[in-house]
Amino acid sequence: MTSASPPTAPTAPARPRVPLAPVLSVASFGNAGAARPRSVLDAGQARLVTSGRIALALALRELGVAAGDGVLLPAYHSLSMVPPVLWRGATPQFYRVDGAARADLADIGALCDADPRIKALVATHYFGFPQDLPALRALCDARGIALVEDCAHAFFGEFAGRPPGAWGDYAIASSMKFFPMYEGGCLVSARHALDAVQLHSAGPGFEAKVALATLEHSFAYGRLAPLRAVLAPLMGAKDWLWRRIKARRIEAGRPADAALAPGSSDSDASFDPRWLDKRSSWFARWLLARVSGARIVALRRRHYLRLQQALGALPGCRPLHATLPDGVCPWLFPLWFDDAADADAAFARVRRAGLPVVRFAETLWPGVDAARCPGSVRLSRQVLAFPCHQELDAAELDWMTARLAEVLPEVQPPEVLPA
Numbered sequence: 001m002t003s004a005s006p007p008t009a010p011t012a013p014a015r016p017r018v019p020l021a022p023v024l025s026v027a028s029f030g031n032a033g034a035a036r037p038r039s040v041l042d043a044g045q046a047r048l049v050t051s052g053r054i055a056l057a058l059a060l061r062e063l064g065v066a067a068g069d070g071v072l073l074p075a076y077h078s079l080s081m082v083p084p085v086l087w088r089g090a091t092p093q094f095y096r097v098d099g100a101a102r103a104d105l106a107d108i109g110a111l112c113d114a115d116p117r118i119k120a121l122v123a124t125h126y127f128g129f130p131q132d133l134p135a136l137r138a139l140c141d142a143r144g145i146a147l148v149e150d151c152a153h154a155f156f157g158e159f160a161g162r163p164p165g166a167w168g169d170y171a172i173a174s175s176m177k178f179f180p181m182y183e184g185g186c187l188v189s190a191r192h193a194l195d196a197v198q199l200h201s202a203g204p205g206f207e208a209k210v211a212l213a214t215l216e217h218s219f220a221y222g223r224l225a226p227l228r229a230v231l232a233p234l235m236g237a238k239d240w241l242w243r244r245i246k247a248r249r250i251e252a253g254r255p256a257d258a259a260l261a262p263g264s265s266d267s268d269a270s271f272d273p274r275w276l277d278k279r280s281s282w283f284a285r286w287l288l289a290r291v292s293g294a295r296i297v298a299l300r301r302r303h304y305l306r307l308q309q310a311l312g313a314l315p316g317c318r319p320l321h322a323t324l325p326d327g328v329c330p331w332l333f334p335l336w337f338d339d340a341a342d343a344d345a346a347f348a349r350v351r352r353a354g355l356p357v358v359r360f361a362e363t364l365w366p367g368v369d370a371a372r373c374p375g376s377v378r379l380s381r382q383v384l385a386f387p388c389h390q391e392l393d394a395a396e397l398d399w400m401t402a403r404l405a406e407v408l409p410e411v412q413p414p415e416v417l418p419a
């Protein structure tokens with residue numbers, strides 16, 4: 001595997017009628033008096049970067065992962081996790097996870113036995129539910145390899161008495177998945193100083209782009225209407241300015257669409273090392289400090305339980321996790337379908353109905369197949385996950401749960417026979 005370009009995932013659906021990810025609203029700042037719940041930022045020293053994948057690349061660099069080394073990645077993965085490993089010149093090795101998305105410790109041990117150059121293990125807390133951290137920590141210590149906690153789905157929580165990320169040598173997270181922001185990720189370490197990770201602003205164009213993109217996304221879902229009216233002239237000016245910049249680039253013979261933002265913000269799996277030394281924008285850092293964490297945790301748990309109640313007993317499917325343990329702040333509500341063809345049909349119906357849905361790991365890295373890991377192949381096809389984020393308002397949540405309960409179990413209409 002030499003290429004760093006990830007396989008392309010199936011095209012994203014048209015924009016669903018309710019937001020798939022958090023959008024900024026006045027309510028985002030509510031509940032300010034409440035104590036801040038534990039998050040990955042409490043695990044140790046932290047550096048705020050522009051995405052989770054950049055944080056992962058920095059963690060591997062800090063660990064000294066180099067050409068010829070091996071890095072253990074879960075067979076059930078986001079495509080964005082692989083290019084950082086390739087960027088180091090290292091080889092990704094995919095370990096098994098079982099049907100409940102738990103890391104297979106025996107398989108990890110076997111892979112370590114087979115390859116003495118394995119340097120690190122990346123463990124993902126899927127959908128916000130923790131892996132067995134004491135066991136993974138013990139395994140890594142026994143093998144002399146590093147543990148990187150992938151908290152992309154677990155910004156908040158408490159796992160075996162510690163905040164997310166506190167068991168790893170390093171932890172990474174993706175703020176965009178939990179906060180109403182356009183870019184953001186963090187690198188955290190409970191065990192190592194991060195002095196060598198020096199960051200600077202990506203420049204005024206990026207700073208402006210993040211603020212405007214965050215607001216535009218929010219306006220598109222009917223949030224912050226008074227601000228939208230006030231900012232309308234500014235937004236017009238921005239569109240005019242952007243057209244000018246593009247025209248100038250074309251005149252200068254440069255590509256018109258040179259990226260002003262990392263690929264992570266556009267939901268693709270690309271990796272661009274130019275973002276390695278860039279600090280998260282001022283606006284994203286301001287939001288991270290001001291948006292209420294207590295509200296995020298309380299509402300995500302409440303919305304998750306609401307979806308569990310509405311969808312948990314439908315025929316042919318069940319929640320991936322039987323319960324929502326204390327200390328878990330869910331990313332999405334994952335629903336398991338017993339039959340893969342049923343899951344395909346339900347996925348198509350849900351998207352046609354304009355409902356928001358995620359098929360995490362829908363596309364796996366080439367070579368990761370049922371022979372390497374049957375559990376991952378099943379999870380990638382048979383789990384449909386629905387948003388439970390804090391910015392779903394009451395009407396959106398009512399509409400979404402009611403429509404899902406109708407659409408999910410629907411039987412295909414019988415073919416109409418000609419008279």
Ligand SMILES: *Cc1c(COP(=O)(O)O)cnc(C)c1O
Pocket residue numbers: 050051052053054077078080081124150152153173174175176184185264
């Ligand atoms: C999203 C995601 C990442 C990468 O985060 P970005 O901020 O998109 O770069 C890493 N790991 C997992 C499991 C993810 O879902």
